[in-house]
Amino acid sequence: MTEELMLAGCLKNNAVAQETLYNRFSPRMLGVCYRFAKNREDAEDMLQEGFLKVFTQLAQYRNEGALEGWIRRIIVHTCINILKKNKKFSESVDIIHATSIHIKEEMIPSIMQAKQVVECIRLLPIGYRTVLNLYAIEGFTHKEIACLLDIEESTSRSQYTRSKAMLEEILIRKKILQKPKEKIAAYAAAGPR
Amino acid sequence: MDNKIYTDNFEQILKEKSDEYRIYPSKRVWHSIYNDLHPGKRWPSVTMSIFLVLILVFLGYLNTADNSFTNKINPEVAIGYTKNQTQTNSQHKKSVINNSNPSGEPVFLTAFSPSYTNTQQLFSDNANNQTDKISETKIITNTTVTEINLQDQPLTIRDKKLQEMRKAPVELSDLSAQGDTYSKVRKNEKKLQEEKIAAAEFNIDEYDENTASPSATVLKNSIPQEMNKNNINNNSSQENNTKIADLQKEKNTLSEEEKKWMEDFALHNLPPSRKWKDRLSVQIYAVPNMSYRTLGSNIKSPSPTAFANSNVNSAVTHKPSLGLEAGIGLSYAFAKKLLFKTGLQLNYTSYNINASKSEHPILTYLEFNDIQTGNTYSSSRVSYLSNSNLQSTTVHNTTYQLSVPIGLAVKLGGNDKLEWYAGTSIQPSYIFDGKAHLISEDLKNYVSDKSALRKWNLNSSIEAYVTYKTGGLNLQIGPQLRYQLQSTYKKEFTSKEKLYNVGIKLGMTKNF
16 A cells, blocks of 8 residues: 555545554554653553554644654654653653663663664663653754753753763673774773773 | 674664664554544454353353253163153163152163163153153163062062072163263163162062073053053173173272162162252342331320320431341242241441531430330430521431341242242341430430330341342342331330331352
8 A cells, every 4th residue: 555545544534544554654663662661561552642643633744754754753742741741750860860870781681783772772761761862863952852851951961961971881881882993092002001 | 793883973873773673562552543543443352252251151051051851860770861752662772761750750760681681661651641752761771671569479589589680790782872871870880780689679570580590571560551562672782791891890889878779769769868958048148228217106195295296207307328238048948939038137227317416405305105104204305406407417317237037938930040039037136236316305306315226126028039040159139128117216215216128139049
């Protein structure tokens, strides 16, 4: 079924077209939700609510940009709304204490690379994780993030910096990432102490 | 393989890897979305669930259907059981053992003729004397069926018969019986042997003393004529010997009780005594109800008070309230359609009184009967409740009772699953707690006096209910009216109040 037919069917509330659209985009969208959610069940709840909004607001889609991008934006907003509604941000760690978090190496699963990265992202505290997801992966600006999360733009920037550093450390510890070459060269040049 | 990523383009890497990641959601998610988008066409899981539940219920009903013809089979005597078959000849190797029995239950007749390997058909009249139809047929494991009529015979001949019968192997007919029952018979050869011995003590008209084993038996006069029409097939087959051998191996499995039953039955054609089985049942029940009262006067002698001269019901504002009855009962079916019922129950009764609360105490009077002299007298009381609607408050007159209902129930009709009953009972009750707000003699105030309540009272109840059999339980529902026969208050009080409750009785009964 082409995208045009699918959209036309969805606008007519055709169940087959709706299911086709859902099946086409739900795996990737669930991956998006999984990065925001605490667990898979929460992620599926976010996905369900997100797709309901997609189907009910499909008439507002103007063919400006890819359909996937439009759906993804709705899904991300839904995830943020749910996190805010459930007050999940209260679980986030204050910036001051962020550096004291200790990530146990055994918490990092030894699986395929994409999933490894996602699982490492999920290890971050929820505040860090959300800002990282929105900025680094979803492409929101710090201004947009600040508006979305009701925080200051500077807070968004600092949270992102710290989350990136923390995630880097996790990935390096797990040997999924290597330190940049220039850093390695610099260490080598410094010699043993 | 080097799996490591350089961190030069950290964010690029993050985005790429995250976009690669896919998770396939569970079916639940789509079903929920579908149900929300199409509320008129709920996912068929609900319909399917209901359909599956109905199928399970139907299958359960089929599997628990009362196959009564299998209940009556004595595995030692009968192989199979068929109903309403037309008369067949003995080639079908089916035999009917039934005698006209006042109780209507089938009567087992034992068959002993070691030389016979086929069953003999007997036809029984049912209560309506239908002679052309087999109302009950039973396949006899051991060849012929003999009607047991005691006739005197010389002891010596009888002894000989007994000896020979003991020696003779039990042969089974090649029966077209149901496999399960047949296997039961095979396992109880000892019972058959006992039957043989018992039957040998009765009259056997034709008995060839010169042969190693008895040859034939004939039906006795007490057997209806139709029974005599059957031909006795003398069909000895080799395979019966193996069956006999199997039976012989199991001959010691009969218990004393089984032996006794068989002997009794064989000798006297008597059905086994059932004692009180299936007659006793225990029930737990609850009766949510509306409680109310009838008010009257209990003045023994004429009094010039307003209470005596006016209708107290029109002067007070009372309303019914919720009550509850709960208990455990025992019932015994002493007749086919009559049950004796008793038990123990708790009753809570309550009704509401609209009154007005006063912040200052009110001096009022209650009227009493002098039991000894029969005169009435007034006694002063302090009250904070007035019988007016100026400042409405609601107080409750309550009783907590422990009752022992004793009564009867009669079955009005029904079928295997549903039965209708009507019942009545008398309930001596002990009132162990409660509240009493008595109207003053001028009908203007209420006096709270718990001591006015009787300790003992008598209640009666009538009820009608329907029971539904499911599994091993009977569920019961039906209306009930409970009425108090004596006044709630002691004789000294001039107020007379009788409580009544109307409710729905819900019960669950288990038969023993």
